[in-house]
Amino acid sequence: MARESSRSRSRDRSIDRSTELLERARELIPRAAQTNSKSPAQFVQGVSPTHVERAEGCRVWDVDGNEYIDTVMGLGPNMLGHNYPAVTEAVEDQLGDGTAYSMPHSLQVDVAELIVDTVPCAEMVRFGKNGNDMTALSAKLARAHTGKDVIATQGYHGWPDVFMSAGPLNRGIPDAVGDYTESFEYNDIESLERIFEDHPDDVAAIVTTPVNLSAPEDDFLERVREIADREETLLVFDEILTGYRYALGGAQEYFDVTPDLACFAKGISNGYPLSALAGREDVMRTIEDDDFIFSMTYAGEAASLAAAKACITEQIERGDVHDHIWRQGRAIRDGYNELAEEHGVDHLTECVGMGPRPNATFEDGDGADANLLESLFMQEAHKGGVLFAGSHLPSYSHADEDIEEMLAVYDDAMGVLAEAVESGTVESSLEGKPVGASLREQLGEED
Template structure:
């Protein structure tokens, strides 16, 4: 049953705007009435909802849970630190241990500073670049968090003064001309290129390398937002995977297996800008000992075991399996898992190529009813086993068959037992959370 889930959602509607801490983890992303609304326990690759239903988890909190829920090495490190205290009036020595690990594995890292969320460190990185170069314009691509500097030039800009958005210019991934145009329009005033090293599409024509070359030519700081790719594409992040070293990089997800800590890591001269009298960065909880203990343990496991290999292998089996099933059921023009094995997304489109919310909703419903937490996002962990993947592909086959039948019979609506994704509450795309 989903009784408790549905009751909790009703309560949330009175108290919590969007019913969730982030839109991307809220009810708009799911088939309402079929999907649980609250999860309360996880172990390895499995989670349990508030009614006790068990699922194989694929969104994995959208990336932070890189080892698996309640992973023993991390849980033990945190429990031990918990008994010794969580916050102090001076840095805890674990800060040095974690900094050292990051400097060891991340190619661009000479110095490190911590935050709590991704937005803390992406926003710090942009501020550092502006202070370091004495320039104002930020050229950007990809999602970097909720602060005004990132959202001011998007369609989600209400509440943000125009002047803030005017200083951020967007370019398109794999469109080097769109980046060049920003430098042409603002000669000598682009402080930084802030970019996710890769999104779902593969880089074309050495796009990552060419961003590096343009930053060098123009004297701009190259900042990689590795919040999603860090520790996942390679131990040293996408910069290691693609062999292109930025000046500064931002990390969060995957760093501490779900504990709240983020980091900006980069070239010594840029990082030392934080020490300048008139540059300021501070927060209450940066450096809390629990998250540092979690990060220290998590990074050790990632370095000592085949975590990224495992994630690649399991991801590849599942992604290929999905795409093969789509082809077998004649749906390869309607749905595809796109992206890289450590992070891919199942997308659905109608015959005109537009996103197909209904087909995705039906596929999701069939998965949820069979114990697979399917949101489209696949962010595999070290804990996803062969039997998880086998079971999931069986479920995907059933779901694929149902969707193929429903498309043939033109009766997706009739087969949905709940409200399709985004039907009653506004659904946003994007990668927040």
């Protein structure tokens, strides 16, 4: 059945219920959301929805009943798709037997075995609930195992003090913590070498995302592995986003570079709260030492473990999950860029990144600010029925027709963007507050 055009859908669209919930949320919840990337400030208030009601496959419905193709999939966890049948059934079956027990559930062993069987670096596994749990544990464990103090870090690894202390978001962290955290740049091996020059024999771990929007260059990952071996330092891959997304064994399998430890979360349980640290047995057994502690009440919660077992098993049995994600991501990226060129705005916006994670970027130009360009494009995408937020994290549930519909909406949005740029009306074309506006600004109050 043919779908109505994005512009005809937008005429009947309302976000009244979203607006009401936002007004209530700002009185009760700091930033009005539990996750910064999902907060109202990340969207165009007055146009974008603020709260969702339900989701199925690659689609979500907001609290006003508007339907969207989801491009972000909960920031990546729903890799198979929202409410994916095999995962939902496994969780429902487990709920009948309970979720939190006074002793470990057998699923802990089952899921640990699956991770060891699929992840190159995995010899032992510990579970948590969030990516933060695992990145913080990796740093603490590296220090305990090596007897060294400094953490060399690249990329975003959540909000633990050990990683935030060296950056701009360090309020509330004692200065002394930052003395033992040093940052380096991706694809810049010299910036990593300088850390070892400044802290000889005292770097416990190199913690890095194995791939960002740009692929590794000049054997970057291999050279990082060589430095870790040379300096007797642990190499930790933050695979919170890349794990089970780039390949069954994560980015370490895809790039054929094996770390000593790896952090997982978003790809292992399809939307249920579970994370894992996997790695070398000798390193992981340091957790057993009498003077080391890592313990969480809910780390072995059975419903999420059931989801993880079903999620990983589905990837193994289907066999084409990762090929599908790569293919759909490339189609989004290439289709977006073709549309930008057709509309003459390819100098202002481009979709970059590898297949599993294409990301739309915007640049200042033609008298228009990049943030306003992104806000206008987002506005039109949301009105057209695509939950656009810049980053795209395709799922196994994104069918060819969904990508075609997404690109049709992007075609309309790109046309509006091009017209506004040509006429100099980008800012005045916005029907709400741009991305980044404070909550008070969004609600029409003075900040």
